[in-house]
Amino acid sequence: MGILDHKVAVITGSTRGIGKAIAHEFVRQGAKVVITSSSNANVQAAVAGFPPGTAFGFVCDVASTADMEKLVAAAANRFGRIDCFINNAGISDPFRNITDSDPDVWGRVIDTNLKGTYNGCRAAINYFLRENIPGKIINMAGSGTDSGANTPWMSAYGSTKAAIARFTFAVAQEYKQAGISVMLLHPGLVRTNMLNTDNPTPELSRQLATFSTILDVFAQPPSVAARLAVQLASGWSDSKTGVYLSALNGRRKKWLLFSYPFRKITNRIDRRTY
Numbered sequence: 001m002g003i004l005d006h007k008v009a010v011i012t013g014s015t016r017g018i019g020k021a022i023a024h025e026f027v028r029q030g031a032k033v034v035i036t037s038s039s040n041a042n043v044q045a046a047v048a049g050f051p052p053g054t055a056f057g058f059v060c061d062v063a064s065t066a067d068m069e070k071l072v073a074a075a076a077n078r079f080g081r082i083d084c085f086i087n088n089a090g091i092s093d094p095f096r097n098i099t100d101s102d103p104d105v106w107g108r109v110i111d112t113n114l115k116g117t118y119n120g121c122r123a124a125i126n127y128f129l130r131e132n133i134p135g136k137i138i139n140m141a142g143s144g145t146d147s148g149a150n151t152p153w154m155s156a157y158g159s160t161k162a163a164i165a166r167f168t169f170a171v172a173q174e175y176k177q178a179g180i181s182v183m184l185l186h187p188g189l190v191r192t193n194m195l196n197t198d199n200p201t202p203e204l205s206r207q208l209a210t211f212s213t214i215l216d217v218f219a220q221p222p223s224v225a226a227r228l229a230v231q232l233a234s235g236w237s238d239s240k241t242g243v244y245l246s247a248l249n250g251r252r253k254k255w256l257l258f259s260y261p262f263r264k265i266t267n268r269i270d271r272r273t274y
Contacts (some may be wrong), residue, residue: 002235008079010034012062013089017192019273021222022229024186027054029230036060061125062089062116068123084233085124086138087117092194093156097206106156113160134179141186153203155256172242172257181241183232187225188247189218189272217260222274232239
């Protein structure tokens with residue numbers, strides 16, 4: 001028995017990294033999940049890693065309003081209902097200043113992260129209202145969300161995360177009386193492909209030593225964020241909205257900073273890419 005028994009969750013961008021970890025933790029807690037990506041091969045490979053009958057795959061582009069509406073319809077048709085929708089899909093711009101950036105790449109980050117979150121929320125809320133379900137939506141925060149958390153050389157990514165936070169709290173107020181919970185989760189710093197340093201840009205090469213140290217100190221496995229996502233999707237958040245949980249809150253930051261010398265000396269720094 002798990003705390004998410006009989007629940008159904010749609011998780012965008014869930015074939016790897018944080019989204020995949022959340023999906024597996026949801027299934028361990030009794031939920032069924034819908035796995036999504038823009039790549040059919042990635043979706044099929046990810047679904048194969050779940051127990052039979054617990055995961056359904058759907059290929060979509062979160063930047064497409066029509067695709068998000070089709071995703072909700074397909075998920076509800078497959079599992080009979082949707083209880084939770086997690087807008088996890090996200091990309092980042094390369095580590096460059098804006099004068100060296102590609103405007104098309106910069107725009108794709110906005111389309112995927114911010115517009116994708118809007119599309120997911122819109123489709124999910126329309127479904128919850130139509131079916132009279134007190135559903136839950138979890139949007140993903142990140143660097144740029146908290147006050148003073150600037151993101152130089154990743155201006156598109158940081159801008160989307162700041163905007164997603166304001167958007168989340170606005171929508172939470174809009175649908176508070178409808179019983180729909182709209183919440184924000186900061187997954188912390190996780191070594192995903194988004195933070196891969198194998199082929200650094202010239203700017204990242206100049207900052208690589210500092211960047212690598214920051215990762216060693218503060219990076220955590222995605223399981224930390226996954227457990228918080230379960231908490232938000234569980235009965236703990238019933239009748240709550242506008243909730244913000246962070247896997248890298250003040251207390252956690254202090255612990256990671258304090259423990260860093262010991263983890264370094266004992267070779268206990270996790271440098272895996274998830």
